[in-house]
Amino acid sequence: MALFGQTFITGILIGGIYAIIAIGMTLIMGVMKIINLAHGALMMVGMYVCVVLFASLGLHPYLSMIPAMIILFGIGYALQKYSIDRVFRIETILPESQVLLTLALGLGITEIIRLIFTSDYQCTYTPFSAKCFYAGGMSISQPYLVGFIIAMAFVAGLHIFLSRTDLGHSVMATAQDRDAATYMGVNAGRITNFTFGLGTALAAAGGAILLPIYYVFPDVWHPYLAKAFIITILGGMGSTVGALSGGLLLGVAESFGATYWSPGYRDVVGLIIFLLVLLFLPGGLKKVIGR
Amino acid sequence: MAEIKTMAKKSWFLPAILGIVLVAIPPFVGGYIQHVFILIMMWITMATAWNLLGGYCGQVSFGHAVFFGLGAYGGGLLYLHWDISPWCGMITGPLLAIIIGIPIGLICFRLRGPYFALALLALGETFRIVFTNWVSVLGGACGVVSSRTWGAEKLPYYYIALAIAALSIYVVYRLMHSKLGYYFVSIREDQDAAEALGIPTTRYKMYALIPSAGFTGLAGAIYMNYMAYIDPEVVFNLAGVSIMMILVVMIGGAGTLWGPVLGATIFIILSEVLRAVVDPIVGLPVSYLIFMVLACLLIMFLPDGIIGDWGKIKRAFTRKKPAYLGGE
Numbered sequence: 001m002a003l004f005g006q007t008f009i010t011g012i013l014i015g016g017i018y019a020i021i022a023i024g025m026t027l028i029m030g031v032m033k034i035i036n037l038a039h040g041a042l043m044m045v046g047m048y049v050c051v052v053l054f055a056s057l058g059l060h061p062y063l064s065m066i067p068a069m070i071i072l073f074g075i076g077y078a079l080q081k082y083s084i085d086r087v088f089r090i091e092t093i094l095p096e097s098q099v100l101l102t103l104a105l106g107l108g109i110t111e112i113i114r115l116i117f118t119s120d121y122q123c124t125y126t127p128f129s130a131k132c133f134y135a136g137g138m139s140i141s142q143p144y145l146v147g148f149i150i151a152m153a154f155v156a157g158l159h160i161f162l163s164r165t166d167l168g169h170s171v172m173a174t175a176q177d178r179d180a181a182t183y184m185g186v187n188a189g190r191i192t193n194f195t196f197g198l199g200t201a202l203a204a205a206g207g208a209i210l211l212p213i214y215y216v217f218p219d220v221w222h223p224y225l226a227k228a229f230i231i232t233i234l235g236g237m238g239s240t241v242g243a244l245s246g247g248l249l250l251g252v253a254e255s256f257g258a259t260y261w262s263p264g265y266r267d268v269v270g271l272i273i274f275l276l277v278l279l280f281l282p283g284g285l286k287k288v289i290g291r
Numbered sequence: 292m293a294e295i296k297t298m299a300k301k302s303w304f305l306p307a308i309l310g311i312v313l314v315a316i317p318p319f320v321g322g323y324i325q326h327v328f329i330l331i332m333m334w335i336t337m338a339t340a341w342n343l344l345g346g347y348c349g350q351v352s353f354g355h356a357v358f359f360g361l362g363a364y365g366g367g368l369l370y371l372h373w374d375i376s377p378w379c380g381m382i383t384g385p386l387l388a389i390i391i392g393i394p395i396g397l398i399c400f401r402l403r404g405p406y407f408a409l410a411l412l413a414l415g416e417t418f419r420i421v422f423t424n425w426v427s428v429l430g431g432a433c434g435v436v437s438s439r440t441w442g443a444e445k446l447p448y449y450y451i452a453l454a455i456a457a458l459s460i461y462v463v464y465r466l467m468h469s470k471l472g473y474y475f476v477s478i479r480e481d482q483d484a485a486e487a488l489g490i491p492t493t494r495y496k497m498y499a500l501i502p503s504a505g506f507t508g509l510a511g512a513i514y515m516n517y518m519a520y521i522d523p524e525v526v527f528n529l530a531g532v533s534i535m536m537i538l539v540v541m542i543g544g545a546g547t548l549w550g551p552v553l554g555a556t557i558f559i560i561l562s563e564v565l566r567a568v569v570d571p572i573v574g575l576p577v578s579y580l581i582f583m584v585l586a587c588l589l590i591m592f593l594p595d596g597i598i599g600d601w602g603k604i605k606r607a608f609t610r611k612k613p614a615y616l617g618g619e
Contacts, residue, residue, distance in 0.1 A: 035405050083591060092594035094545050096351040096408055100537055101590040107530060108583035115575055222529075226416060229409060264424035271413045271420075278402055278410050 002137035007259040008252060009140060015251020016148040017209050021224055022231035022243045023155060024202035029237040030175035031195045032088065034098045038079065039203055040225030041106035046072045046204025047216040048113055054124040054211075061124050062150065065208035069201040076200025079105060080193045088192075106221075114218040123215040147209040154205055159240050171195050203228075223267060230274040249273075310457065317449050325445040329517060331559045332452035333510050337532075338539045338551030339459045340506035345537065346545035347467060348499040349479025350400070354411030356532035357395070357418050358388040358504040362511025363526045364422070367435035377437045377519075380512040388508025389501055396500040400493045403482065412529070419527035434522025437515070448517045455513065459506045464548055466502065475499055479546070507536075538586050544596030553597060561585075 021043060028036045046068045053064035083105065087098050131142040162168035173181040174191045182188045206224075207216075214220070231250055235242025250270055257269030317325055337359065345351045365387035366380015399410045423432045441447050466472055474495045477485040486492050515521050526532065535558070543554025565578035593600040 035409060083587065086591050087594060090594050094351055096405065097541065097590050097594050099405055099408060101587060103534060104583050104586040104590065108580060108587060111580035111583060268417055268420050271417045274413045275410060278406055279398060
């Protein structure tokens with residue numbers, strides 16, 4: 001029973017961290033209707049910003065998260081404005097060229113980081129990293145718990161932003177119907193750039209939360225990208241609540257897969273869920289929740 | 292379409308000369324150049340196969356590494372378990388790719404656009420992880436090591452690869468000049484309209500997938516025989532196989548017969564030149580970065596590829612506007 005509880009709690013905690021990375025992606029996908037495969041690479045850049053700040057100023061990743069988010073907002077904004085937006089407007093034989101462009105951008109960014117920092121593993125080790133406390137025979141890791149709480153705070157903040165502010169309403173309107181939003185006076189192009197920046201900043205926050213738990217190297221993002229788009233599809237695109245529930249679900253499912261099946265197949269669990277959702281629940285959890 | 296037919300008649304001349312050159316030249320060049328030629332032929336086969344499903348039929352697959360890997364493992368597993376010559380893989384590989392491809396197609400063709408692309412991406416990763424972890428049956432991360440039939444001699448491999456590349460181009464040419472070709476293009480252009488006209492789209496997508504999977508598997512089987520070593524991280528690689536196949540086709544021009552050929556040639560030569568010449572000059576491993584930057588620029592400025600946007604390139608050079616260089 002303790003093993004079951006342990007597995008469940010670990011799954012929930014890591015799922016919350018996945019959710020914040022995925023919410024960035026789901027926002028972008030909601031507004032642009034394309035899958036942004038550069039998302040993971042941008043998260044990795046955010047992690048490196050934190051690593052640099054930790055190495056030079058000794059700033060804890062939870063604090064350096066804020067400058068990292070600001071920098072990544074700028075990078076995301078610029079990428080969207082000067083590169084992706086261009087392809088967004090062009091008619092081609094294969095509309096998937098946009099997805100491919102984001103992937104090429106992601107791989108290019110990875111190479112730039114590799115040139116600067118080499119492929120070595122880096123980490124921001126703080127005494128806090130290894131701490132955990134015990135409750136009912138289960139150990140709960142402190143960085144996971146704090147990370148989960150920060151992630152939930154961001155999700156709540158984002159939800160308030162999207163449902164209470166004018167800018168948030170514009171984002172939602174653009175996601176729901178681009179043309180209609182334009183007729184209502186929303187500058188859809190600028191909102192798209194903003195959303196891309198915001199989504200990227202959230203990915204950077206997710207990366208910073210991961211740092212005390214995990215190490216970083218230029219290719220660290222591959223599994224997180226996969227998880228992010230699994231959650232995006234699972235939750236239904238453009239839905240924060242869907243992404244949150246999808247993230248928690250994926251975290252728990254993976255955790256159970258790793259405990260009761262085999263740690264090697266941990267990632268397969270997510271991919272199988274993904275395929276099943278695509279086939280049997282195409283609208284994602286959004287349809288079920290009704291939001 | 293009449294215009295295309297007359298163009299096709301005239302264009303027999305160039306491939307014929309190209310074919311003679313490709314048969315005649317390789318015996319007289321060094322081993323490294325022969326190796327590059329083999330790679331080019333392999334990639335032409337893969338790109339042509341991808342182009343049939345992705346370029347003509349519009350079903351952009353981000354997971355063709357599945358078929359490549361299965362093609363390679365079709366022979367590799369026979370060798371691993373029963374010590375059967377990997378050359379049998381030339382038959383079992385494509386067969387395995389097709390057999391696995393049919394259920395994949397039946398399930399995933401219900402999805403459209405980016406969802407289809409992502410589903411295959413997920414499948415590709417699933418195959419990679421399963422082949423890495425299932426040690427007892429599939430060999431696991433160690434992969435399969437076999438021996439090369441002709442030792443260091445590369446020429447036989449080259450001629451086999453050349454024959455298969457030529458066959459793949461021929462098959463795609465014949466398909467696209469039959470009724471099927473029009474069906475494929477109609478599905479790409481507007482699936483709903485195609486369905487409304489009475490085309491059973493899923494069935495015709497399957498007709499595009501089967502040769503596509505088969506030829507990709509065949510390329511995998513050649514790879515297995517030529518390299519004499521495969522492991523899941525290489526043959527099921529997402530960035531190195533699945534994505535590269537798409538980029539190669541996009542460089543040349545998706546939905547054109549010669550686009551994949553041009554794309555594969557440029558891709559292999561460029562990556563070899565970058566690695567052999569540019570990296571030592573700069574002193575850093577920049578070749579992959581340069582390649583990705585070029586890919587980004589290409590998608591941004593020539594989204595239909597070199598052959599697809601040939602008119603655009605010509606205009607950029609012939610129209611004399613001193614103040615305006617490059618761009619659109």
